[in-house]
Amino acid sequence: MRLFLIVVIAVFISITLTAQATLDPAYHTYEEILTELDSLQALYPDYIMVEQIGTTLGAVPYQDPIPIYAAKLSDNVTVTEDEPKVMFAGQCHAEEVLGIEISMYMINDLLEHRFMSPWSVWLNNLEIWFVPTYNPEGLSVVMSGEDTTYRKNKRDNNLNGIFDFWEGPGGDFDGVDPNRNYGFNWIHGDTLGCTSGDEDYDYYRGPGPFSEGGTQAIRDLAAEYNFIYSINWHSSRTGNFSEKVYYSYEWVPGKRNPDFSMCQQAGVNVAALIPKEPPQPGNYEPYPSQSRRGCAHDWFYKAHGTIQLMIECGTMNLQPPEPLIIDTAERNSQGAYWLLGRTLGYQTDDKSMLTGHITDSSTGEPLIAEIRVEQKHASYFEPRLSEGLYGRFWRVLPQGTYDLTFRKKGYETLQLESVVVNNSGWMNLDNPPYNGVQMVPLETADFNGTIYRDGTPVAGEIILYDETGNDTIFTSDGSYEISRYAGEYRALVTGDDCVPKFFELELTAGDQQLDFNLLPAVEVFSEDWNSGLQNWTINGDWAISTESAVGDFVEDSPGIFYENGWDVHITSPSINLNGVSNDVMLVVDHRYYIEHEYDNIFIEIKVGNSDWQEIAGWSGKNYIWHKDYIELEEFVNNRIYLRFRLLTDATITDPGWRINTIKLVAAVGSDSDDETTPVLTTQLKNNYPNPFNPQTRINYSLSNSSPVRLQIFNLKGQLIRTLVNEFQTTDNYTLTWYGNNDKEEPVASGIYFYRLTTGDYNKTRKMILMK
Ligand SMILES: [Zn+2]
Structure with missing residues (x-):
């Protein structure tokens, strides 16, 4: 009116x-x-x-x-x-x-x-x-x-x-x-x-x-x-x-x-x-x-x-x-x-500034590349870029010592450590000892092949992850051709009615053929919310909403923002993983908009009567519908519960978490022969999730008591963090790395290695921190 x-x-x-x-x-x-x-x-x-x-x-x-x-x-x-x-x-x-x-x-x-x-x-x-x-x-x-x-x-x-x-x-x-x-x-x-x-x-x-x-x-x-x-x-x-x-x-x-x-x-x-x-x-x-x-x-x-x-x-x-x-x-x-x-830096007491030019090391051409000052970075930043005409960048910084990362798709990531910026004027990286920021181009790697389901070509997708993000290649008949840059990628491959599977790829220059063989899937658990929340245990204001594009989904606070001081969750009914094959994957289609770094969402798992364990976690904003994949191999032959949890701090709220579909798929047939008798082998397992931001969980098992070291290294082989350094007895172990170094400082995005060393075992695996 x-x-x-x-x-x-x-x-x-x-x-x-x-x-x-x-x-x-x-x-x-x-x-x-x-x-x-x-x-x-x-x-x-x-x-x-x-x-x-x-x-x-x-x-x-x-x-x-x-x-x-x-x-x-x-x-x-x-x-x-x-x-x-x-x-x-x-x-x-x-x-x-x-x-x-x-x-x-x-x-x-x-x-x-x-x-x-x-x-x-x-x-x-x-x-x-x-x-x-x-x-x-x-x-x-x-x-x-x-x-x-x-x-x-x-x-x-x-x-x-x-x-x-x-x-x-x-x-x-x-x-x-x-x-x-x-x-x-x-x-x-x-x-x-x-x-x-x-x-x-x-x-x-x-x-x-x-x-x-x-x-x-x-x-x-x-x-x-x-x-x-x-x-x-x-x-x-x-x-x-x-x-x-x-x-x-x-x-x-x-x-x-x-x-x-x-x-x-x-x-x-x-x-x-x-x-x-x-x-x-x-x-x-x-x-x-x-x-x-x-x-x-x-x-x-x-x-x-x-x-x-x-x-x-x-x-x-x-x-x-x-x-x-x-x-x-x-x-x-x-x-x-x-x-x-x-x-x-003229007629002012404050002059500190970082500048320089970024060029292609082979052609000298100026480059538009990301400049990241690791001590002054936040996960919500859009990349700070050099400009294209001269490759020039400027960054106002207080005087101090900084680690810089320069990044561009198609080039080797370049890191400069301990760059000193003082207040006497511009710190120009064009000058010695740096002599400019020259980035080395990567060679092209062309690869092609087929995605198979049990030997038959099948429609699917390949998601390639590297430290600058991920991209997805679709195929409708199974065959694909991809041109990328040489280097290491983690790939998630899906196929119709198949169990999605992660692969570690090492792409070298030139042509290569790469086929992916996936196993036919059976659905172990699935939730689309069409029958509401009746099978779930609810803690908080979770409720079902609907969007025409995706149908029903559950969210923590329908129509409004979540509140401060919340620890709310929904818990699945009991899911039976007894007799399920080891190739088992949790697929969650969701979007979230969470106060970056201060509020968090988690997926947790409970085996029988044990405590809840975190298997995935996110913060910040990824507010378009997308799928995340979590391997659950280590939980087979158990009854499990899944819990989706929002944990918020005392200030600042945002729209929250929306979960569309949840699926648990496993390979058809049981190949869980060695799992029925729980004999422990010493083994370092894949971390979850991977890529991750900012935390990931690392699991390992020990077949006999031994001194144990679990350590994180960067690409240069430098020790970043020691997570375990003690004598441990025969058991399964799980710990979370929060992306911090030994000084509790957050580390830069990039590829890291985690190594398990025991008296008679030594294994290194790779993971990607993607902020
Ligand atoms: Zn105004």
């Missing part, structure tokens, strides 16, 4: 109200921004280049798409030079027009002083991008006087062909909040129609991450230029957040991003350089960002490592008249300029 009323009233307003308050004419309209940028480009063609970077959506029936423009400032401005890049975004929210004025002021200031230091130093050594507005739709609403309090863009949310807005803050049913539309934690933003008192509908996140033309333009610009620093200006309408500088992020006390100290350094220094509006004393105040709702600054950090500040400029008087406009711009520019100096 409320909605209907608003729509009616909004239409009424838009038709009948003609004269509205308008802003001081000193504020730029969209057209005035373009005119001014064009004339500056005509005056200073060597220093400013105006470029269209996208358009508004164009899905708005009452308005054509509006081009979104950026201005690049640098010497040799038409050339992309091998220089660090910084980006300033003026306007995101429509009514927050001061950011446009700060952008236009800085553009003019830089151009006027282009021959004077420090402006000349910045222009000659940096590429400085400005996007005065990426919400020109909203800007037009504000500048036309239709509604000077308007916040969002103009998306026609109810598809009625009419721009439904309410004069005054909030109540605008149409429009998307661009600063809730970015692709990180978007799920936590407001849904359509979400009400919040005075600001109803004002924070709508949009129909999907990056659904809007404005955020798409910023996303694409960021992908092209890997900005080191950035600012996005806002203004706080209530004044509660005014004159503050927000940096990424401390969502709750203690949960900070790995580069928090550098984000804080930028926030603190920039804030200290911006005086508050006279006559207030003091300067802007720095704060860590606590909002996890699809905001630009968190996305910039997650996607590219860009340190972006959100500055709430001005006071609660969002649109002050002259002379406060120019005054606010001048004061804010002082803070913004600090970032330019910091990028170059």
